[in-house]
Amino acid sequence: MSFMDILALIIPAAIVSAAPLIFTALGGVFSERSGVVNIGLEGLMLFGAFTGAVTIYYGEQLGLGDASPWVSFIVAMIVGAMLASIHALASITLKADQVVSGVALNFLAAGLAIFLTKKIFNAGQTPVISERISKSNIPFLSDIPIIGKLFFSNAYLTSYVAVGVAFIVWYVLYKTPFGLRLRSVGEHPMAADTMGINVTKVRYIGVLLSGALAGLGGAVYVASISGNFTHSTITGQGFMALAAMIFGKWHPLGALGAALFFGLAQAISISGSHIPFLQDIPKVFLLIAPYVLTILALAGLVGRADAPKALGTPYEKGKR
Amino acid sequence: MQNKNKKLKLLVPLVSVFLGLLIGGIIMLLSGYPPIEAYIALFQGIVGDSYVIGETIRQMSPLILSGLAVAFAFRTGLFNIGVEGQLLVGWLAAVYVGVTVDAPAVLHIPLAILAAAVAGALWGAIPGILKARFKVHEVITTIMMNYIALYSTNEIIRSFLLAPGERTENVKESASLASPFLQSITQYSTLHYGIIVALVAAVIMWFLLWRTTMGYELRAVGFNQHASQYAGINVSKNIILSMAISGAFAGIAGSMEGLGTYQYMTINAAFTGVGFDGIAVALLGANSAIGVVLGAALFGGLKIGALNMQSIAGVPTELVGVVIALIIFFVACSYIVHWLMNRVSKGGKI
Numbered sequence: 001m002s003f004m005d006i007l008a009l010i011i012p013a014a015i016v017s018a019a020p021l022i023f024t025a026l027g028g029v030f031s032e033r034s035g036v037v038n039i040g041l042e043g044l045m046l047f048g049a050f051t052g053a054v055t056i057y058y059g060e061q062l063g064l065g066d067a068s069p070w071v072s073f074i075v076a077m078i079v080g081a082m083l084a085s086i087h088a089l090a091s092i093t094l095k096a097d098q099v100v101s102g103v104a105l106n107f108l109a110a111g112l113a114i115f116l117t118k119k120i121f122n123a124g125q126t127p128v129i130s131e132r133i134s135k136s137n138i139p140f141l142s143d144i145p146i147i148g149k150l151f152f153s154n155a156y157l158t159s160y161v162a163v164g165v166a167f168i169v170w171y172v173l174y175k176t177p178f179g180l181r182l183r184s185v186g187e188h189p190m191a192a193d194t195m196g197i198n199v200t201k202v203r204y205i206g207v208l209l210s211g212a213l214a215g216l217g218g219a220v221y222v223a224s225i226s227g228n229f230t231h232s233t234i235t236g237q238g239f240m241a242l243a244a245m246i247f248g249k250w251h252p253l254g255a256l257g258a259a260l261f262f263g264l265a266q267a268i269s270i271s272g273s274h275i276p277f278l279q280d281i282p283k284v285f286l287l288i289a290p291y292v293l294t295i296l297a298l299a300g301l302v303g304r305a306d307a308p309k310a311l312g313t314p315y316e317k318g319k320r
Numbered sequence: 321m322q323n324k325n326k327k328l329k330l331l332v333p334l335v336s337v338f339l340g341l342l343i344g345g346i347i348m349l350l351s352g353y354p355p356i357e358a359y360i361a362l363f364q365g366i367v368g369d370s371y372v373i374g375e376t377i378r379q380m381s382p383l384i385l386s387g388l389a390v391a392f393a394f395r396t397g398l399f400n401i402g403v404e405g406q407l408l409v410g411w412l413a414a415v416y417v418g419v420t421v422d423a424p425a426v427l428h429i430p431l432a433i434l435a436a437a438v439a440g441a442l443w444g445a446i447p448g449i450l451k452a453r454f455k456v457h458e459v460i461t462t463i464m465m466n467y468i469a470l471y472s473t474n475e476i477i478r479s480f481l482l483a484p485g486e487r488t489e490n491v492k493e494s495a496s497l498a499s500p501f502l503q504s505i506t507q508y509s510t511l512h513y514g515i516i517v518a519l520v521a522a523v524i525m526w527f528l529l530w531r532t533t534m535g536y537e538l539r540a541v542g543f544n545q546h547a548s549q550y551a552g553i554n555v556s557k558n559i560i561l562s563m564a565i566s567g568a569f570a571g572i573a574g575s576m577e578g579l580g581t582y583q584y585m586t587i588n589a590a591f592t593g594v595g596f597d598g599i600a601v602a603l604l605g606a607n608s609a610i611g612v613v614l615g616a617a618l619f620g621g622l623k624i625g626a627l628n629m630q631s632i633a634g635v636p637t638e639l640v641g642v643v644i645a646l647i648i649f650f651v652a653c654s655y656i657v658h659w660l661m662n663r664v665s666k667g668g669k670i
Contacts, residue, residue, distance in 0.1 A: 086649070096652035099399065100603045104648035107600060111641025118636040119351050235590050236467070239401065243460040284475035291464035298461070299454040307457075 004146075006275050010267045011151065015159045018263025020045070020221040022162040024241035025248065025255040026169050027213030031084075032250055033173065034206025035186035035310040039102030040087050041214050042238025043109030047083050048076040048218025050113035053126040053229035056222070060131050068131050069223040073216055080215020081208045083109060088207040092200055095314035106238075114231050125230035133158055133223045156224045165213075166256035173252060182206055186308035189315040199315045217241065247294065250308060261297075265290030333604070336650035337618070344643035348635060358633035362640075365628025366621040372628070374506030378581060379620035380613075381514035382407075385573035386598025387605060387612040388525050389444075389566045394607045395529060396562035397542040402447060402462025403570040404595025405469030406440040408588070410571025412473045413439035414578040415585045418491025419481065428494040433517065433575050440571015441564040443469060448563030452556035458563070466591065474587045487586040497580040512580035519613070521569060526609035528565070538562050570595065603648055619644060 024045050031038040038044075052072045059068025083105070090101040117126055133156050144152070173179035184192040185202045193199050218234060226233050244262060248254025268278070269286040278286065345355035365372055386403045393400035400406075414436035421428060447461035481488040497512040529535035540548045541558045549555050573594060578585055601619050605611025622644060626637035 090649055090653050094653040096649070097603075100648060100652040103599050103603060104645045104652060106596075106645075107641055107648065108645035111638045111643075111645060115347075115351075115636050115638040115642060118638070232590055236463070239463045243463050246457050246460050282475070284471055287471040288468045291467045295450065295456070295461055295464050298456045299450055 009271050009274065010264065012155045013267035013271060014260065014264035015151070015155055016224060016263070017266045018260045019156065019159040019162040019224065020217040020237060021241045021244055021259035021262055022166060022217075022256055023220060024214045024217035024238060025244040025259050026166055026252055027210035027217065028242055028245035029169060029173070029210075029248075029250060029252050029255055030182070030206045030213065031210035032245065032311055033186045033308055034182050034203045035189060035308055035313070035315070036088070036091055036203055036207050037098040037102060037312045038087065038207070038210050039099055039242065040084070040105030040109075041102075041210070041242050042234065042236070043102075043106035044080050044084055044211050044214035045218040045221070045238040045241065046106075046234040047109040047113050048080045048215030049222045049226070049234050050117065050126070050218070050229045051076040051079045051215065052219025052222040053129065053233075054120070055219075056129045056131060057127055060129065066131050066134070068129075069133050069219075072223065073219050076215040076219035077212040078215075080211040080213070080218070082211070083215070084207050084211020085204075087211070088204050091314065092203045092207070095316070098312055098314075110231075113229070117229065126228045128228045129222070132227060133220075158220045158224055162220070163256065166252050169252040183308070185315075186310055189310050190319075193315070193317065203315075214238065214241070243294070246307075247298065249306075262290055262294070265293060332654040333614075333647075333651060336647050336654065339650050340643045340647035343646050344639055347642060348639065353635045354633055358629050358635045358639075361632035362622070362625040362629040365625035368628070369507065370505065371507040371509045372624060374502070374509030374511035376617075376621045376624045377515050378509065378511045379624050380616045381512075381518040381580065382573045382576040382594050383597055383601050383616035383620050384518040384613055385521055385569050385576060386594050387601030387616050388521055388598075388609065389440075389569035389573065389595075390598045390602035391605065391607040391609075391612050392525055392529070392569060393562055393566040394602060395542050396538045396558060397545070398448075398451070398458050398559065398562055398566075400444065400447075400462055400563065400566050400570075401459055401599070402444065402465045402595075403566075403573070403598045404591050404593075405462070405466035406443045406567040406570035407574040407577075407592065407595050408466075408469040408473045409443045410436035410440040410574030411578045411585050412476060412574070413571065414495075414575035415488050415491055416481065418495035418579055419489050421495070422492070423494060425494040428492070429497065429579065432491070432495045432579055433572055436571040436575035436578070437568040438571070440574065441568040444567020444570065445560055445564040448560035451563070452559045466595075470588060470591060473585070477585060477587055481585075483584070488584045490583045491579055495579055496583055497576075498583065510581055514576040514580040517572065518576070518616075521572060522609040522613050525569070525612075529609075534561070570598075573598070600644060600648055604651060618647075 024041055027044070028038055028041050055072035055075045056068045059071050064071060087101050087105050090096040091098040118124065121127065135156055137152065173183060181192065181197050181202050185197060185199050189199045221234065221237065222229060240262060241259070244258035245255045247258035248256070269289060341359065345359065348355040348358055366376055367373055386407060389403045389406065390400055414432045417432040417435040421431065423431060443465060447458045447465060450456040450461050451458045477488055483489045497514050499511070499513050502511045502513065503509060529539060537548070537553045538558050538561065540551070540553055541555055545555050597619060601612055601615040604615035604618065622640045626640040629635050630637050
């Protein structure tokens, strides 16, 4: 097995497992940059996975064919935003503790998703879907020597959408008036308010966007990786996305990089037994490698990460 | 006013529980289940006979301890999502001592629990050190440490302690918390002496936080790190200490499973969930020792009662998860009620 073969095995796999994390982490960036902690990413992603699985299943029944995953992505985004509105209402309007509200959201989403699954399908899981997002080569780009084979062949379209969305989020946050408002509300809401920015409205938008993106992340996970929804479909991916966002220092491209890194590490641990110089290492070391590397990277290379200044504090007009 | 606040403190959770159950009932109604029948079954499933009471109390012990772990770190301003991992290493340490050491029960049980506490404390101290020394966000490191704990404990069992059935041997009788007496008075439920350990731990947490200099410093750091630093408190030391003590509670929670409920440790395909439930318990209990015990009772009761609710009224057990989530939401949103009451009682002045 040549070095190229190894790369061809790992890199596409890494991009595939990174995509759901990228979407969800970007959602986290929107919410936390506006000053609202979102521990609820896990629950939002979970409910997105449930919504995705159900929509794809019924989409197939209705004869939507291979369009059904794409329909499900839109539905999952809408449902995710709706679910996130509970978090927004509690933590922005009612000034509840944002961490508490996020944890409650996780429990709510997990309970409701399985409850509804049992109600609708009379079973602990949704039926396995047949219309997954299919793997494809990107025209032209996959013909580029070396790079084409590694990055543009045999991969899910959703992965490229994820990377594209990361750049869009970066553009929105750093190059548009809305992005400036969102960031200012997260850093210094009172100053923003003085300048005539509606703090409550901007924070609502931030949280709803995070719900939509996390829902999308969950649906993409179902459509590309798991194929159905069970109680163990989403166990911790949302927390990983949260970690990717913090690892990426609350920056969209940082979050993208961190999510890709997690994906790469995961791909190595899954296909490590096929790779010559990794074969002899006990499997457990490959399994824990992504997490150990993350900790080491944070301690040694990346250094301290500063959260948005107003993160976690509800804004009260006129309070000094 | 002091009195009013105390009343409110008690009233808010009660109203929240009521509202949570009410909305849970509406959800059942909308999805075609009989709510009243279900709630009667739920209630009977918690206190209906001595068997379910035994099960509820048994369910409480790890929940109390994981709730204490989360609450203790919260008091120092740290969010310990890593209780799950600390629980797993504690579970393994307790079972390891339980299987390999020979000692009379008076020594063996405390030794096994101590091992669990030390293992959990070390596992918790690592994120503490990283936070204190390198300013790494404890939320990420504790999440990462969870996964490391899950895969490492599985591998250690597989390599050194494997018995038929993807699990370890049973712990020796001298290390077991199982109690034939408690079982016999509860129609042979799985109740064990762990609840005593959990309640003692709750008292210890209260004592540490409110009756010692160390606790004062820990809480001071939680309120305001900069002020504490200025007052001469060593913030780094307290962050590490807080995470270690939090981890110790979590480790002991693991020993409840290892020495009490299961008597062994399985190779876990996924997280147990007890650590994450601890976050909810701590939040329900407003991070106080007595609150955590009550929160664990509510949480544990609902979880056990849900089984009866499913078998009698056919309602999926997950409804209870929804109800718990709603209760937490209402408790969280009640802060606005507190704020309003304060404002009114101060006569409109801020």
